[in-house]
Amino acid sequence: MIITEQKEFQEILHSLEGHESVFLIGCGICATTWGTGGEKETREMAARLTEAGKECSGWIVTEEATCDARTTRRSLKRNKEQVEPADALLVLSCGAGVQTVASLVEDIPTYPALNTLFLARIQNLSVCDERCRLCGACILAETAAICPVTLCPKGLMNGPCGGYEDGKCEVDRERDCAWVAIYERMEALGQREQFMVIHEPKDWREDRHPGFINKRAEKALG
Numbered sequence: 001m002i003i004t005e006q007k008e009f010q011e012i013l014h015s016l017e018g019h020e021s022v023f024l025i026g027c028g029i030c031a032t033t034w035g036t037g038g039e040k041e042t043r044e045m046a047a048r049l050t051e052a053g054k055e056c057s058g059w060i061v062t063e064e065a066t067c068d069a070r071t072t073r074r075s076l077k078r079n080k081e082q083v084e085p086a087d088a089l090l091v092l093s094c095g096a097g098v099q100t101v102a103s104l105v106e107d108i109p110t111y112p113a114l115n116t117l118f119l120a121r122i123q124n125l126s127v128c129d130e131r132c133r134l135c136g137a138c139i140l141a142e143t144a145a146i147c148p149v150t151l152c153p154k155g156l157m158n159g160p161c162g163g164y165e166d167g168k169c170e171v172d173r174e175r176d177c178a179w180v181a182i183y184e185r186m187e188a189l190g191q192r193e194q195f196m197v198i199h200e201p202k203d204w205r206e207d208r209h210p211g212f213i214n215k216r217a218e219k220a221l222g
C-alpha cells in the first residue's frame with residue numbers, strides 16, 4: 001500500500017491562493033485505508049476549506065484508486081456539474097493519483113493535499129512499515145523474503161556489517177538488523193546454507209525512472 005500523510009493545512013491554503021472554488025477528490029483505496037484521503041477526511045477537508053473562506057463546489061472519493069485513470073475518469077464525468085464550476089481541484093491521494101486527475105482535467109489546476117511517503121506493509125490501522133523500494137529487480141527469493149534493499153539503511157547485499165549488536169542495527173539501535181533477521185528466518189526455514197551465498201552488487205540500472213510499461217506493445221513485439 002502507498003502511505004501518505006496530510007500536508008499542513010496552511011500549505012494547502014497557500015497552494016489554493018487565488019482560487020475561490022475548489023472541488024475535492026479523495027482516493028477509494030490506499031488513502032481510504034490509511035485514513036488520509038477517504039470519505040471522512042475528504043469531507044473534513046471540505047469543511048475546513050469552507051471555514052477558511054473557500055467555496056467547495058463538491059467532493060468525491062473515487063470508487064477505486066485515484067491513480068486508475070479508467071475509473072477516475074468515470075467518477076469525474078459523473079460529477080462534472082460540480083467539477084466544472086471549480087477553479088481548482090484538491091486531491092487527497094498519492095502523487096500518482098494527483099497527476100492522474102491533472103491529466104484527466106487539463107483546464108483546471110490540480111493540487112495535492114497529501115505527501116506521498118512510501119510503499120508499506122500495513123500491520124494495523126495505525127502501524128505500517130516500509131517494505132519495498134521498488135528497485136526493479138526483486139531479490140526476495142535469495143533473502144528469505146526480507147528486503148535488505150529497504151530494511152538495511154546501507155542497502156547491503158551481503159550482511160550483516162560489523163556494527164550490528166544484539167540483533168539491532170548500528171544506524172538505529174531501535175531497529176532490527178535486516179541481515180540478522182534474514183539469517184534467523186533462513187535458519188527457521190532450514191535454509192541456513194543459503195546465507196553463505198555471496199550476492200553480486202545490485203544492478204541499479206534495473207531501478208528505472210520514470211517507469212513505463214505497455215504490455216500490448218510488448219506482446220506485439222513478441
Ligand code: SF4
Pocket residue numbers: 131132133134135136137138139140147148149150
Ligand atoms: S528487492 Fe527490490 S523489489 Fe524486492 S522488495 Fe526489495 S526493493 Fe522491493
Ligand code: SF4
Pocket residue numbers: 151152153154155156159160161162163164165168169170171176177178179180
Ligand atoms: S547493522 Fe544490519 S541493518 Fe544495520 S546497516 Fe549493518 S547490516 Fe544493515
